[in-house]
Structure formats: C-alpha cells, structure tokens
Amino acid sequence: xxxxxxxxxxxxxxxxxxxxxxxxxxxxxxxxxxxxxxxxxxxxxxxxxxxxxxxxxxxxxxxxxxxxxxxxxxxxxxxxxxxxxxxxxxxxxxxxxxxxxxxxxxxxxxxxxxxxxxxxxxxxxxxxxxxxxxxxxxxx
Numbered sequence: 327x328x329x330x331x332x333x334x335x336x337x338x339x340x341x342x343x344x345x346x347x348x349x350x351x352x353x354x355x356x357x358x359x360x361x362x363x364x365x366x367x368x369x370x371x372x373x374x375x376x377x378x379x380x381x382x383x384x385x386x387x388x389x390x391x392x393x394x395x396x397x398x399x400x401x402x403x404x405x406x407x408x409x410x411x412x413x414x415x416x417x418x419x420x421x422x423x424x425x426x427x428x429x430x431x432x433x434x435x436x437x438x439x440x441x442x443x444x445x446x447x448x449x450x451x452x453x454x455x456x457x458x459x460x461x462x463x464x465x466x
Contacts (some may be wrong), residue, residue, distance in 0.1 A: 392455040392457065393423075393428075396421075397419065399417065399419070400417075402416065402417050402432065402433050405435070409437075412436060413438050413444060414433060414434075414435055415434055415435075417431055418430075418431055418446065418461060420447075438463065439463055442464060443463070443464055444462075445462055445463075445464045447459060447461040
C-alpha cells in the first residue's frame with residue numbers, strides 16, 4: 327500500500343484511489359502549520375461569538391419570588407442570664423432557599439460589642455417585593 331504525505335501526515339492510499347481525495351484533504355487541512363493555526367483561531371472565534379450570542383438570548387425572570395411568611399415562632403424558654411453584661415438575642419427563623427423551608431435558629435445570650443444594640447430580623451416591603459432582613463448589631 328502506498329502512502330501520501332499531506333501537510334506532514336501520512337495518508338494510506340489504496341490502489342485505484344484518485345488524487346481528488348488528496349486534493350480534498352489538502353483543502354481541509356489548510357496550508358501548513360500557519361494555515362492550521364489560522365483555521366483553529368477561526369473556529370474558536372466563531373464558537374466564542376456563537377456562545378456570546380446565544381448567552382445573550384437568556385433573560386432571567388425579572389420577578390423575584392419572595393419566600394412565604396415564616397411560621398409562628400415557638401415559645402422560647404429564656405435561660406437565666408449568665409451575667410449582667412449579657413443580652414438575649416431572640417430566636418428566629420432563617421429561610422433556606424435550596425430546600426425552600428424555614429429553619430429555626432434558637433435564641434442565645436451574648437455579650438454585645440461596645441456601643442452596639444441588637445436589631446432583630448424583620449420583613450421589609452420594597453418595590454421588588456417583601457424581603458427578610460437578618461438581625462444584626464447596629465451602632466448605637
């Protein structure tokens with residue numbers, strides 16, 4: 327079996343095969359290493375443009391669904407204050423988006439940072455809907 331060398335590749339040639347195959351492979355492979363690099367850049371550039379164009383077609387839902395109101399808070403038994411410097415942070419529900427459920431976070435005693443007061447978590451109504459604001463320390 328004869329072999330043709332096209333752009334550095336050894337291509338087997340069966341008896342009776344026309345040189346059209348060789349010409350076709352020459353056209354597909356381009357013109358040497360520089361042609362292969364140019365073709366690779368063209369393909370990558372085309373894929374990048376196509377990806378950006380298709381990515382621009384996705385329009386996320388503009389309305390954000392607020393979670394439902396939390397269930398009623400359980401009655402907490404507040405343990406004895408461990409010291410006069412401690413303040414009670416009440417328990418609250420926290421929303422878990424992955425499971426779409428609320429999880430109860432029990433209250434606890436803590437020593438506040440100097441000059442700060444605890445603001446409990448609460449619901450705020452905004453133009454985009456109702457949003458839960460976690461409890462946080464606020465400078466007094």
